[in-house]
Structure formats: structure tokens, C-alpha cells
Amino acid sequence: MSETQDFEDLPPEKLPLDQWHRDHGARMVPFAGYEMPIQYEGIKAEHEWTRSKAGLFDVSHMGQLIVSGDGAGAALEAILPASLASLKPGHIRYSLLLNESGGILDDLMVTNSSRDGVEAFTLVVNGAMKWDDIGWLREHLPDDITMNHLADSALLALQGPEAAAALERVIPGCTDDLYFMQSTQAEWNGVEVGIARSGYTGEDGFEISLPASHAAKLADALLEIDSVKPAGLGARDSLRLEAGLPLYGHDLTEETDPVSAGLGFALTKSRRESGGFIGHDACMARLAMDGSAQVRVGLTLEGRLPAREGATVHCGDAMIGTVTSGGFSPTLGHPIAMAYIDSEHAEIGTQLSIEVRGRSLPATVTSLPFVPHNYARKGA
Template structure:
């Protein structure tokens, strides 16, 4: 999910001192001082792919939307089938403007307690959270309550050994979760919300807990042999290999869900009924197609293409790179770009202009590295 850089008066994460004690190099990002790396981006990337990494994503916005009619209220702003979301289930969705442009991408979890009022937990991107909150306050009905969980930290443990390590720490308290399922449990005096989700393409979990306990839990988790702290740099290279778009780069208000390859976020019932912002335009694009599409590009050599690089077919400009970098897993550069629909077929040969040179690139399927989400098949 998202976040643009912000170099003005960055705030500090609850774990700021802890990150520095672990040797993190801190940089301004999404309005916060964030750890970009500890021992090196490639080493941290490879550790996460083979073991498990702890990511501090407390800059993200954590919100509760509650009250009778909360699902209908959210469906007036999001294209997902929120009403069908059962308690303990998560769904990826999009906050859309009146033209169907993407204001943010986010996760929605039904956290309604048995016998309690309907309640949904939203995780929104750090750089957009204040705009998202303002948008929600403006458009949600008065009888719906919006709560910003400002005193909560958010930690992600990602990688093939994440479950092994967490079960050693939490034992049976965390329950048996599959991908896109969540629950709550107590760990000593710490109340933790956990979901089996993340943004690396690996199996993993996200943990929401009171910020005052974040350092205690981070230290306990990193005491496990499988887990090391991982910075923002590897988080970006991991999500790129997984073909996951980053808000402010691959997604923006100028981007619609169909061009972005996110039509799966538009529920079947919502396609039939509409009723979400920009529905008329978005449903027309679903029917007729779009002028451009987000595609994956594989490059030869080692020189990566970065955001803003132009994509060519012969001498004709046909698109622009929105995310790019060297793939440690694959051993060559990869990129995401929006290109003209007629040039978006898998296998299409294109060129990317980098430092005055044209680099050969081939349209390839995403994810670049297969997802390893646990869906109950092991």
C-alpha cells in the first residue's frame, strides 16, 4: 500500500528510539522519521524472503468506523462488498472520488463483536491518512462514528518463518488464521489485534497494539532467531517484486481501478448495483476497457528504471514507469509502468529511457515473484 515522501517536520514513531538502538538509518517519509535500513537493503530483503522480518508500519492510519448502517455508509465511499464481509475477515478496497479516481487504497476488517454494533477497522496509508480522515468525516452520515486510533502502533512480521516464530511467542493465543483473516487476543497485559496479511507477497501477519507496549513486543519478537528488524528500503523492493502498487507512485486520483489492474476490488454485487463514487465511469471502463494499463516490465542487465522514466515502442512514447528497481530475488531490474493498452500484451518488447539510453524491456506477468500467502493448503 502507499505513501509519498514528506520532508517537513517529520514526526517520530513510537519505536523511534528502539530503531536507532538497533542501528537503523532514519529518513523522512510520509511525514515521519522512518528506518530505511539496518544492515543493508539487499540483506534485509533476502532475510525476509528466507526467514522473517519485523516492519514498523505505525505511520499508517488506523481507523474505526462504527454504528448501525456502517457497512452501507462505507459502501457509499468504497467499491467493495462490505456488507458481505463476515466478522474476522479482511478486504482490500479503494477510497474513490466522484470521478472514480483513487484517493487511497486501504484494508477493511469487520471487527464487530458478538452482539455489538457493526464496527469496521480500516488501515489507510500514512501520507494520505489526514486527507482520508477529512474525507470520511465529510461523507459519512452523522450517526456513524469515525475514531482515529492515534495511540496504536502497527507492526508487521513477514516471511516464510513468521508463523513459526509468532507461535513460539504467542502459543495458541493467536488462533489459526488463513490469509485475510484476523482476531484479537491478550499477550500478558497487551491487547493485540492480529491479521494474516501484509504487503511483501510473503506469508505474514500484522499486529495492532497500544503504542506504549510497542517496544516491549518488538524486542520480544526480535529475540526469536527467525526475526530481524527490516527497513523501508526492503519493504519497497519486496512489494515491487510482489507486483503490489504503492499509493502516490502507482496509484493517484488520476488513476482508475481498471487501468490500475485493481478491478478485483469491485465486488460482483457492486458491479451490478453501482452506488459507489465514480460508478458510472468505472463500470463503463470495465465494459469498454481503458486507454492504458499498469503492467510489469522485466529489464536486462543491472541498471534499474526509476519512477518517471519514459517507455517507448520504437520512437513512439507509449507510457511511463511508476515504480522500478533491482530485484534481488530475480537478479535483474523490474518495473511497473502504465502503457498504452495496445502495447500491454504479455511478451511485448518495449524500451525504457534511462540516463539517455534506451534499455530493452519486456512486458511480463505480475507478480514478478510468486505470492506465498497461506490459504489453508499446507
């Protein structure tokens, strides 16, 4: 998940850990309305460290919302295509905000955070879209459903194969019986901490929500562990690209739909049948067409020159699509990209080309993810 709005006319906000990032040598850049750390030691080094050890990312620009009250799940099901009636407390589901035409307004994570008899769901939405999302939700939620924006909370992402061991040392017992797409609550340093076993790097990891006033202390405690280093926005982007995960505002926009984006799994079977969510009719019509004119695919390139967003994809002399995300893969050692191309050319192994700086670069349609996911799934 990520960002699309234009914040050029507004001064960037500061993250709760702004000074912490600067003290640790981060290079800060404007992103999604915030000053964000793009790198510390270097994007490639942070990428490789996260793949082998544990990278600590600050994703506090994301919007954290709690929707609560009797009937909160049913109210959200009138908006989201996710089946929340079957979502157990402490479990997480990926979902989408759609418009009536089935266009994607944002992608998000929704957690059943009900407890003590109070029905509640926590939504994590993209940073640049959160104010639009809040407005959309307020417009479509019933008046008796409460929505709170956790504006004073920070969100840290600890990602990598040694993330669980590191977090366990700082908050003992917090990872017990916690698997991918599950969450729990723990107490640390006198405050309640929300811990979700999720992330957007393709690696095992955790997203940790806590009061912003305590974020620096937790970051310091994690960095005392040898396996943990800070990682910036650059490595987060290269990791999610290798994992084949779409980026909002680039691979996902209001002009794309779940079917063409390869996100049909977010339209759960029961909701396809029952309907009742915004965009249902449009999505069902697209599914009835047995596909889309264009679909999101992975592409591998030869050589070292990467294809960036906006590069055109060709089959012979015909332009058949456009790159939406691309870069050099540190793990694979060659460039990779995601693109929307005409579905008739989307079969794995199809040979195409991409125009980059006046050159025609050979490219091959490849299955996603580029690098296998390393999630801690129950029963795996």
C-alpha cells in the first residue's frame, strides 16, 4: 500500500520519530505529505539486511482508524468487499475501498479488534489517502457507528527472518501462537501495544502500533539487538516490488479494478454471492466478462538498466501496456517491473520489450511474486 495525492502545496508534516531518524543518519525526503527517511546506510544494504536479518521501518504516516459500535462489522461490509462476519477477533484481512464503478480508491488492512463485548475493527489505510478515506467512510457509515482516527499513535514495521526473535526479546511472549495475518495486544513500558504479524516486504514481520510518545523508546530498544537495523522508504519499496505487492497510486488507482489488478481474492466468495458492498455490480460484471482487457503482470528484464513507471511495453511494433512499478532487484541481480498489459499477451513466458531511454529492452512475462514470500503461516 502507498500514496498518490499531491502535497506540493502543503509543508510536509514530521513523523513522531523525525528527530530519531535524523540522529541515526537518515536522508529525509518529502513523501505522502510527510518528511520520510528514504535511507540510512544505503537502499541496497538495507534491502539485503531485511532479507537476511531484521529491518526497522517507520510507517507512522499510514492512517490508523478504529470503527466501533454494535453492527460495526455489518456497516463495514456495506462498504468493503471483505467478509467480516467470518473474521475472528485478532485476525486480519486485506481489503479495498471501491467506488460504484469498481475503481480502487485505496487498499487497506482490516483487523477484528473486538473485545470486552465491544464490536470494533481497526483499519490501516495509506498515508496520502487517509483523509479521503476518512471522508468516504464517514459519508457511508451509519451515524450510530463510531470512527476514531488514532492521530497520536505511531506505527513501526519490524521485518525480516529474525524479526520474531528480536521482538520477543523486547516484548516477551508477544509472538506466542501469533501467525501471519493475526494480531494481539501486549503491554510494554506501561503502555498498550498493538502487534500485527504482517507487513509489506514479503518477509515475516510485525507492524507495531503504540502511542507516539513511546515510539523512540521502542525503536531504541529494538536497535540494541544486533540483528536489527533501521531501514528506509527506498528498501521498503524494492522489497515490496520483489514481493509482487501493488503500490497504491502506481499499480492501483481509481482507474484500476480488482480483477485487472489481480486482486480477485479480496472479493471473497461469500460477498460475491451476497453483494451489498459498494462496487459489487461493477466487479461482478467484470468477472462475468471472464477477465479484463488489461491485467497486471510481472516482467523480468535483461541487463542492468531498470524500467521505471511510465515506460511503454511492446509486442513487436504494437504498444500493449505501461509499466507501473519497476527497479533493479538486489535479490535477483537484474531489473524487474510490474505493468498492465493487454491480457492476450499475459501468458507466463511471453517475450515482450520495454522502451527505456530510447532503447528497446527485452522483457519476459513472469509469475508473481518475483521472490517467494516468507510469511509465518499457521501449519506451514
